[in-house]
Amino acid sequence: MSQKTRESSITSDRIKVIPRYGSSLKDKLYLPAIYEGVKVTFKHLFTNLNDSNAIDTLEYPEEQPTDITSRYRGLHRLTHRADDSIACVACFMCATACPSNCIFIEATQREDGHDEKMPKSFFIDTLECIFCGYCVEACPCDAIRMDTGIFSLTGNKREDFVLNKEQLLANKGAFGEEVSCARN
Amino acid sequence: MTLAAILAAVISFALGALLALLTIPVLVWLERRVAGLVQDRLGPNRTNIGGFRLGGVVQSFADVVKLLLKEEYYPSHIKNGKWLFMLAPIITFAAALLAFMAIPFADTLIINNESLRIQPLPIDFGVFWYLAISSIGVLGVIFGGWLSHNKYSLLGAARAGSMVVSYELPLGLSILAFIITYDTIDFNAMVAWQSGTFFGFLPAWGILVQPLASIILIVALFAETNRNPFTVAEGESEIVAGFMTEYTAMKFAMYFMGEYVAMNTASAVIITMIFGGYQIPWVSTQMLLENFSTFSITLMIIVPVIVSVLVRWMQKNNRVRPSVSTDGGRNFETKVLTLAMIGMTLVVEAILIYLVFLAESSLANSITVALFQVVVFVVKLMIFNIFFILIRWTVPRFRYDQVQHLGWYYLLPLALINIFITALVVVGVSL
Numbered sequence: 001m002s003q004k005t006r007e008s009s010i011t012s013d014r015i016k017v018i019p020r021y022g023s024s025l026k027d028k029l030y031l032p033a034i035y036e037g038v039k040v041t042f043k044h045l046f047t048n049l050n051d052s053n054a055i056d057t058l059e060y061p062e063e064q065p066t067d068i069t070s071r072y073r074g075l076h077r078l079t080h081r082a083d084d085s086i087a088c089v090a091c092f093m094c095a096t097a098c099p100s101n102c103i104f105i106e107a108t109q110r111e112d113g114h115d116e117k118m119p120k121s122f123f124i125d126t127l128e129c130i131f132c133g134y135c136v137e138a139c140p141c142d143a144i145r146m147d148t149g150i151f152s153l154t155g156n157k158r159e160d161f162v163l164n165k166e167q168l169l170a171n172k173g174a175f176g177e178e179v180s181c182a183r184n
Numbered sequence: 185m186t187l188a189a190i191l192a193a194v195i196s197f198a199l200g201a202l203l204a205l206l207t208i209p210v211l212v213w214l215e216r217r218v219a220g221l222v223q224d225r226l227g228p229n230r231t232n233i234g235g236f237r238l239g240g241v242v243q244s245f246a247d248v249v250k251l252l253l254k255e256e257y258y259p260s261h262i263k264n265g266k267w268l269f270m271l272a273p274i275i276t277f278a279a280a281l282l283a284f285m286a287i288p289f290a291d292t293l294i295i296n297n298e299s300l301r302i303q304p305l306p307i308d309f310g311v312f313w314y315l316a317i318s319s320i321g322v323l324g325v326i327f328g329g330w331l332s333h334n335k336y337s338l339l340g341a342a343r344a345g346s347m348v349v350s351y352e353l354p355l356g357l358s359i360l361a362f363i364i365t366y367d368t369i370d371f372n373a374m375v376a377w378q379s380g381t382f383f384g385f386l387p388a389w390g391i392l393v394q395p396l397a398s399i400i401l402i403v404a405l406f407a408e409t410n411r412n413p414f415t416v417a418e419g420e421s422e423i424v425a426g427f428m429t430e431y432t433a434m435k436f437a438m439y440f441m442g443e444y445v446a447m448n449t450a451s452a453v454i455i456t457m458i459f460g461g462y463q464i465p466w467v468s469t470q471m472l473l474e475n476f477s478t479f480s481i482t483l484m485i486i487v488p489v490i491v492s493v494l495v496r497w498m499q500k501n502n503r504v505r506p507s508v509s510t511d512g513g514r515n516f517e518t519k520v521l522t523l524a525m526i527g528m529t530l531v532v533e534a535i536l537i538y539l540v541f542l543a544e545s546s547l548a549n550s551i552t553v554a555l556f557q558v559v560v561f562v563v564k565l566m567i568f569n570i571f572f573i574l575i576r577w578t579v580p581r582f583r584y585d586q587v588q589h590l591g592w593y594y595l596l597p598l599a600l601i602n603i604f605i606t607a608l609v610v611v612g613v614s615l
Contacts, residue, residue, distance in 0.1 A: 044224060
């Protein structure tokens with residue numbers, strides 16, 4: 001079938017005619033288009049020069065972001081129970097769910113009468129972590145959360161980024177929920 | 185040679201060197217700041233020396249220190265012609281710098297019947313000097329690209345070479361139209377011609393007398409300086425950094441600075457040839473000197489107005505937002521700069537009052553007029569540099585073949601036709 005017959009076989013309501021630009025003298029001269037463009041860029045330049053504080057950017061270290069919501073996946077924390085003991089029962093669900101294998105748990109016998117097990121040590125290597133949140137979803141005890149609102153972690157050497165149990169317990173939730181909802 | 189002649193030569197040379205070299209950091213900073221403001225960002229505005237940011241200009245000096253301290257790396261595959269590899273960026277830089285030196289910054293001073301040119305190179309064939317020297321710049325690019333022994337570098341250099349071949353023609357032909365119109369090849373005489381009027385009321389600027397040649401000149405100079413719609417010698421998506429690919433640290437910086445000096449030179453040439461150079465419209469040097477007291481009193485009124493606008497703009501913008509905790513010394517900087525500007529205004533006013541009411545010296549008057557013209561020149565130069573930068577952030581790049589097409593099929597015939605029309609009109613007027 002030739003090109004022409006194929007085109008005519010399509011009903012007219014399905015054909016959308018795209019206008020072709022660039023053939024008029026004004027388009028070919030190119031200078032009117034440049035004038036229009038310069039008008040736009042100059043307007044932006046002039047407005048921003050006139051009041052540079054109205055520019056919608058964040059002067060970051062001095063100005064902190066205000067749009068971090070409760071669903072934002074920030075730095076991890078380990079939650080507490082009502083009596084301030086650790087909520088984690090060292091079930092290894094988070095370490096199993098972790099796609100980047102950055103959670104390292106060593107379990108020990110629990111003596112405070114809540115459950116049988118607790119973590120002896122709990123490390124998260126935040127350099128390996130991809131902040132996917134699978135550990136939070138996997139946890140049956142609501143013991144690990146990412147609601148600290150902390151979006152920047154700094155350190156002087158690589159070891160600073162491997163957080164231990166005490167550091168994770170010390171991180172506070174930024175959105176009001178302090179204790180674990182599943183273990184209390 | 186009298187003392188006045190030596191002084192004028194030394195001062196104008198120093199002025200030329202300062203204007204060419206000191207504008208590099210300012211232009212690099214301006215490019216980034218204007219880009220930021222056009223795109224609703226801020227641009228570099230933090231680097232400071234003891235709290236003095238000057239809007240962020242200090243950043244350029246920090247960049248230069250970084251480039252100086254970087255490792256001087258030589259690609260090990262370059263065996264022969266290492267000295268030429270080193271020399272290539274210097275050729276580009278020096279050519280751009282030398283081409284700037286033929287620009288007059290003020291009208292010829294006449295002291296004791298001796299005329300002194302305020303031009304770093306006191307020559308009366310400035311247009312030829314500019315055309316000759318600015319074309320040498322591409323030699324540095326070709327040497328650099330060839331000696332790098334790199335496909336991208338060679339392609340970039342070949343493109344730069346062909347660009348120069350195809351755009352020198354419309355450039356030269358459009359300049360020829362100006363030479364026919366102004367009947368001179370002296371930049372200073374061109375400016376003097378443009379201080380008259382045209383049709384009785386328009387200032388006789390080249391852009392109004394020769395609009396077609398002016399547009400061709402501007403487009404060709406954009407291409408010559410490798411500025412944005414015509415950046416074919418380098419292009420990240422096609423040939424990496426072009427001829428600069430193998431260059432590092434200060435060698436790269438020489439190319440980079442050479443580009444900005446070339447842009448500055450192009451602005452200066454455009455201003456001198458088609459925007460009345462150091463003159464303000466409708467007013468010639470002769471008129472300024474004859475009506476010196478009127479001119480001074482006008483200046484006395486205008487300078488405080490401009491300074492107060494500047495100070496108010498600075499006080500409004502040199503602040504941090506209420507949400508920012510520390511102010512980083514900006515209040516102090518604003519205070520010091522405000523005092524400095526007010527002090528300078530007072531000095532200018534005092535000098536003008538002395539000149540108008542107390543001294544009756546024609547020498548002092550002509551020096552004041554020359555200084556005023558230098559200021560006008562610098563203001564125009566910066567405005568046109570900002571125009572260059574604004575175009576870069578407005579117009580997207582042309583493809584290589586489109587650039588060549590534009591040059592050979594449109595600009596060259598238009599420039600030729602323009603010469604014929606100009607010649608006919610000039611001959612017709614003189615008959």
